[in-house]
Amino acid sequence: MLLYLHIPFCDSKCSYCAFNSYTHLHHRRARYMTQIVEQFLHDVEELQLPKAIFRTLFIGGGTPSTVDAALYERFFEVVRPYLAHDAEITTEANPNSATLTWLAQMRVLGVNRLSLGAQSFDEGKLTWLHRAHASHHIDEAVHAAYSAGIRNISIDLIYGTALDTPALLERDIERAFVLPISHLSAYALTIEEHTPFAATPQVARESLEMTQKLFEAIDAHGFAQYEISNFGTPSRHNLGYWEYAPYLGIGAGAVGRIAEHRRYTHTDVDAYIADPLYRTLEHLSPSDMRIEKILLGLRSRVGVDTALISDTSRIDALIEEGLAFVENNRLYAKSYLLADEIALFLE
C-alpha cells in the first residue's frame, strides 16, 4: 500500500497551478498538522491496517517545505510503525524554501527522497511561470539535500510553453545533469481551468519535434523513460499508482483508493481542520477499474494485462502498425505519447 500526505500551503501561486494549495493560510499550519495525525490514526484503525504496510510515503502539495520540519514530528511518530523498513519516503519542496536545515531535519525524520520543483533554469521562464525562486536556488537546494544525506533527488522541469526553443530546453537539460540527481520529471504545460493561464491558453505551445528531442536528450544522459513524464531511477510511489496499488490519502483534498472505493476528504483547509474524518466515497465498477488499469498501464512501463482487452484483433493491429508490443502477456505502448489514443482504440 502507498501513503500520500497532502500539504496545501504555498508561498505563492504559480500561473499554471490547479492543485489544492493556499498562500494565505500559514497561521493554520500547526492546527492542520495535528489534524492529519487524527485522520491517519482513524483511517488506520478503521481499515485495520497491519504494521509495516506502507512501502512508500509521499509528501506532496502545495509546498511541503513551507511547513517547519518540527511540525512533521508527531505525524512521523504515528506513521513510523506502519512504514516498511525500506520504505521510500519522498517529500516535495521548492528551491527557495528547501533550506539545508529543513532538509536535514526531514532527513532525520526519515525522508530519503526529494522531489524539487525546479521547472526551468531560465530566469525569464521562471518569472513568467510566477515561480518564487531563481535558478541558483535550484543548485543550492540540490546540493543542500545531498549534504543532508538525501541521495535520491529528483527535479521537475516544465516544457511545451510559448517561451520554449530547442536551445532553451537543451540548456535546461544540461544544467540539470550537472547536479547529483537520480530522477527527472518533465511535464508538458497543461492549461487547467481556474488558473491564471486559463485566460491565455496560447501560452501552452508544444512541438512534437521538440518533445521528442527533449526525451532523447534525457535518455542520452542515461535516464530511461518509465512513464510519459518520468525518467531515471523510478519513484516507487508513483510507479505504484500506475501499477494500480491501493493507496491511502491523508490531508485536505488528498485522495485514496482502497479496493473498489476511491476516498475523498474535505478539500477546503478550514473544513478539513474542522472535520478531518469526513469523507466521500466513489464506488468504482469493475469496468471503471479495468479502464483505469488500461490507461495507467499504457502511459508507463507497467503495461496492460492482455486479458483485460476483449478485442484481440485490436492488439494485433497495434503490433502490426509498430505502435505496441506484447511481452509475457502484457501489452506495452511503444511511445507513451500515444497512450490515451491507444487506450481509446482498445476500448
Place this chain on the structure above:
Amino acid sequence: MQNIRNFSIIAHIDHGKSTLADRIIQECGSVSAREMTAQMMDTMEIEQERGITIKAQSVRLSYVKDGQPYILNLIDTPGHVDFSYEVSKSLASSDGALLIVDAAQGVEAQTLANVYLAMENNLEIIPVINKIDLPAAEPERVAEEIESSIGIDATDALLISAKTGIGIRALLDAIVERIPAPVGDPEAPTKAIIYDSWFDPYLGAVGLVRVFDGAISKGQQVKLMANGEVHQVLDLMYPHPLHRQKTTIINSGEIGIVIMGLKDVGSIKVGDTITDAKRPTAEPVGSYEPAKAFVFAGLYPIDTDKFEDMRDALDKLRLNDSSLSYEPETSIALGFGFRVGFLGMLHMEVVKERLEREYDLDLIATAPSVVYHVTLTNGEEVKVQNPSEMPEPNYITKIEEPYVKATVITPTDYLGNIITLLTNKRGMQLKMDYLNEKRVLLEYSIPLNEIVVDFYDTLKSTSKGYASFDYEASGYQEGDLVKLDVRVAGDIVDALSIIVPRSQSEQRGRALVSNMKELIPRQLFEVAVQASVGNKIIARETVKSMGKNVTAKCYGGDITRKRKLLEKQKAGKKRMKAIGKVNLPQEAFLSVLKMD
C-alpha cells in the same frame, strides 16, 4: 352556394403568403388579436422556422359585403416544388387564386409553375402586389413583369401590404366580386376530392375535402374511389387553425374535414375522390396519381442500436406523410439503416430533421441519388437507386439518367454566373427571355442528379439570394456515367460511392479525397484515402498519423478525472463511424455532398 368563394393563394417563399393568410383571418374577425401568434397558418415548427408551408391548411371564414353574408374558404397550398402534386389538388379544389407577388422582388420561378397549374384548372386569377409599404417597392415594374412573364392582365392588380393591413378590405371585396361562386349539382351522387390528409392524434387519419356534387353527411357510408375502401363518416368539421366547428353535413361547393376513424393516411390519399358507397358518382374528380419518390438517400442511425427506434419513427411519420417510402438497407460502412424515397430535396431535409428532432435520433445521410435506368449486356433493364448497387462496367450496355426542365429567374447582374453554373451542371439552354431590362427567365434541360446535390445553395450564393428556381421532371436520357468509389485504408466505403459523368470523374475524385483528408481526424495509423473507378485508382491522399494524445500528469488524485475524460473522448469517437480501424466523422460523409 351563391355566397361561397373558394380560393387559394399562390406565392413564392417570402412573398408574404402566410402573413396575408393570417391578415385575412384576422380581418374576418375569426381570430381575436390575443389569439394571433405569428404565422398561424404554418403550424409545424419546421414550417415556422423556415418560413415555408409544408402541409396545406385551410380555413372557413365569414365575410359581409353590402349587407350580404359570404363564406370565404381559404385553401392554403404548400409553397414548395417538392409538393407540387398537393398544390395541384389544392388548386383543383379552388375556384380562384390570389397571385401574390412581392413589390420589391417581382415574379419568381416557383410562382410561375403554380400560376400555370392554376390556369390549367381554369381558376380566376387575381394579381396582388404585396409589400407596397417597402421603400424598394416598384409596383408598376412588377405589374409589367406579371404581364410579360405570365401573360395575364395586371392593370387591375391590387396593391396591398399584408404587414400593415393596407388594401386588405379591397382584396376581400375583390374575392367576392371577381371569384366565381362554386358550381355543382346538389342532387347528384356525392363527389368530393381529398386535397389534403394528415394524422391527428385524437381523430386518426383525416381528410380535407372539397365537395363538388351532392353532399357528405355524418353517418353516411362513403367509398374511396382509388382503393375501393368503404367507410362510415363518423364526424365532419369546418377547418380552422384554432377552433374547428363541428357540422353534420358538408354541402356541394363547401370544404370540410372528414373523420372516418382511419389509422393511417395511406388509406385517405391526396387526390382520391370520395363518393357515396351505394350511389357512386360515375367519374372521379381528375385523375389520381400515387406520390412518386424522386430522390433517394440512405439514412442510418449513428448509434447502431437505434435501428428499431428508427423504424418506429419512420412508421409514425408515414402516418402523416403517405409520400414517404422506405425499405431497410445494409451498408458495410454504416451498418443497418433505410433507403428512403423523397419527393425532392426539401422533403428530404424536412424528414431528416423531423426524425432527429421529434424522435431524438442522430442520423447519417448518404449523398442523395436519383434512379438510373441501366441496360445490362444480357438485355435486362434494372433500376438503380443506390450508387453502390451499380453493376460493374463490363455488364452494362447503357445508363440512362433522369432529366428535369429547370426554370430560373434572375436579375441580369448575375446572369453570367448563373449560366456558367448551369453549364457546369451539364445543363442545356432551352430558352432565355428578358422579362424586362432587369430580369431574365432561363429554361434549361439538366440532369436531376446535378441539382439534388447542393445546387440550390450554390444558385442562391451565386445570385446573392435573388435568383429563384423551379423544376419539373422531363424524362430519361443516356449518359456516359461511371461509379466513383472512395477507399479508406484500402476498403471501399460503400456509402460514399457516387455516380458521375466519366469526363468529370478524375476532377471529382481528386476534390473528394482532398476534402476528406481535411475532415478525417488524425488516427493512430496513417490512413490512405483514395478515389477509384472500377479497379483504377484516380486520386490519393494520406492522412498522417497522430503524434500525441496523453496528458502530462496522472497521479493518485487525477485518476478518476482522467478516466472520465477518456470516457468523454470515447463518447466523441462513438459519434463517428468506424470503418475497419478508422473512425470517420459525419462531416467526411457529408463532404461528398459539397463538391464544387
